[in-house]
Amino acid sequence: MKMKQTTLAFVLAAVITLAFVLTTDMVAVCDTAQRAWETTTTVSPIGQQQYTVGWTIQSTGDDGKDILTTPNVTVSAGTEGVIRVCGANEENGVFCTALVNKTATGLEVITTVTIKENGKTVLNTLQKTAVNQ
Numbered sequence: 001m002k003m004k005q006t007t008l009a010f011v012l013a014a015v016i017t018l019a020f021v022l023t024t025d026m027v028a029v030c031d032t033a034q035r036a037w038e039t040t041t042t043v044s045p046i047g048q049q050q051y052t053v054g055w056t057i058q059s060t061g062d063d064g065k066d067i068l069t070t071p072n073v074t075v076s077a078g079t080e081g082v083i084r085v086c087g088a089n090e091e092n093g094v095f096c097t098a099l100v101n102k103t104a105t106g107l108e109v110i111t112t113v114t115i116k117e118n119g120k121t122v123l124n125t126l127q128k129t130a131v132n133q
Contacts, residue, residue, distance in 0.1 A: 053098035
């Protein structure tokens with residue numbers, strides 16, 4: 001399976017104090033079928049140095065668009081949050097991480113999404129964004 005990144009776009013939006021959305025469109029191409037992956041990550045403050053990170057992960061193939069999962073994790077600034085949506089053997093599933101760091105000018109947010117099918121990684125993204133406050 002070959003992977004080709006087609007678009008990487010960041011969209012920032014303010015909600016109450018701070019919230020933002022990061023969008024990455026990925027296309028995975030294989031010999032028999034074409035599938036596009038879309039991941040959207042939203043980070044919102046929930047308290048002093050605490051944030052909720054939520055993902056919407058969609059797959060688009062020949063049969064249309066399917067939402068695979070919408071996991072959420074709560075993280076404290078400087079502490080990585082991890083969420084796994086998978087079976088016990090972790091051969092198939094969605095694996096997400098989030099790290100929110102305070103900086104002198106605002107926040108730095110690093111998120112990853114990895115999707116595995118039949119033990120093989122079919123999508124692997126890393127997003128790093130600075131948000132000035």
